[in-house]
Amino acid sequence: MSQSPTPPPAPKELHRFPCAQCGADYRFDPTAGTLVCDHCGHTSAMQETHQPVIKELDFQSALENQLPSGEIEETRVSTCPNCAAQVEFDPATHAAECPFCATPVVADTGTHRHIKPRAVLPFALVERQAHDAMNDWLGRLWFAPNGLRDYARKGRKMHGIYVPFWTYDAQTKSQYSGQRGTVYYVSQTVMVDGKPQQRQVQKIRWSPAAGRVARFFDDVLILASRALPKSYTDALQPWNLGDLQPYSPEYLAGFRAEAYTIPLEDGYDEARAHMDRIIERDVRFDIGGDRQQIHKIATQVNEITFKHILLPVWLAAYKYRGKTYRFVVNGQTGRVQGERPWSIWKITFAVLFGAVAAGIIGYFISQSQ
Known part of the structure; x- marks a missing residue:
């Protein structure tokens, strides 16, 4: 008699x-920095963390699966069939819409076992502020379709998502060899219209160069998600990582958290x-001179x-005339990025208007002559 498959372990948090x-349920209020109940208005202060310093983890230990068990957690996630985003859902949620691409998603009971976050940058903007920032950004896009602007302005709720990132620290020492180029000029005689003229010709004198450089890299930030185009998240920078707080699940109350889909090694x-x-x-700075050639760097x-x-x-994520448009807002600074929509009618009108204006200007110029 065959045994039934072992059910997945229940999420720890x-x-x-x-x-x-x-x-x-409470939710985290970015404005007050407390937990607030939208049902009765009761508030609760955030619990003080017992981890005053955000500690780094050893990279090699993680690759060898030797991290302490306390650094690993399991969360209940749902995988979007369209963009493959893995987003944490409330256990009471049975159906929802993927916040990344607006595709209907049925919440399952799958779990994601991953390295636990060490730090979180709490939301500083509430949803209304983010919505206003997005509408202002759309308003500055003259060639955006009016229908999309109106659709966005109707006040459809935005999703607050905690997006996963890796940060890496490393001490590097590099030995290099190359050449330093010094620019100098020589005079040459050339014939112009049958007459000799002097001109300055640029030359480069190369000399061997070798040396060592060292640098400590602190918090090299790498996106750990494939759900959003990297160009979007890169455009949301800078982030003030000085405001990072030691990880506490209370910051996630009322928000969703995406599980990382780019492995630690790939991020490195x-x-x-x-x-x-x-x-x-x-x-290049260490070689100096006017030009540099690098033959080898051993780091x-x-x-x-x-x-x-x-x-x-x-x-x-808005679906407009069969196409999905995605807009992202930095939850700390309000910086906006997204897919730039284009209105064919507005572009056509602008081209025609430009042609007519050019014709009128040309007519008056010809008359004046």
Whole structure:
């Protein structure tokens, strides 16, 4: 007799905080920095963390699956069939809409076992402020369809999402070899219209160069999600990571959290590419001169640490005439980014208007002549 499959383990943390007065769920209020119950208005102060310092984790230990068990958690997630985003849902939610692409999603009982966040950047803007910032951004896009603007302004609720990121620290020491170029000029005689003339010709004198550079990289920030285009999240920078708080699930009350889908090792590959670009800049500065040629850079990377952090994003996904438009707002600063919509009618009108205006100007110029 075959045995039934073992059910997945229950999530360790559901990020629910019942109101002490009525039993409804609290939510984190970005304005007051407290938990508030929308049902009865009762508020509750945030619990003080017992972790005053946000500690880094050892990268190599994580790769070898040797992190302490307390650094691992399981959360209940639902996977979007369209964009593959893995978003944490409340256990009472059975059906919802993917906040990243507006695709209907049926909440399942799947769990995601992952490295627990070490820090969170709490939301500083409420939903109304984020909505106003998005509408202002759309208002400055003259070629955006009016229908989309009106659809966005109807006040459809935006989703507050904590988006996962990796940060990496590393100590690097690099040894390089190359050449330093010094620009100088020589006079040459050339014939112009049959007459000799002197001109200055640029030359470069190259000399060997070698040396060492060192740099400590602190909090190289790498997106750990595939649900949003990286260009969107890059455009939301800068983030003030000095406001990071030690991770507490209370900050997630009333918000959703996306599980990371870019593994730690893959994130490090991107971070290392960023480090290499900075190191190359350091080498060119160290070589000096007017020109630089780099033959070789050998970099030794030590003391690699990391942390999994959550950054706040307000997100809206609108379906307009069969196309999904996504807009994201930095939940700390209000900076907006999204897919730029275009109105064919407005573009056509602008082209025609420009042609008519050019014709009128040309007519008056010809008459004046």
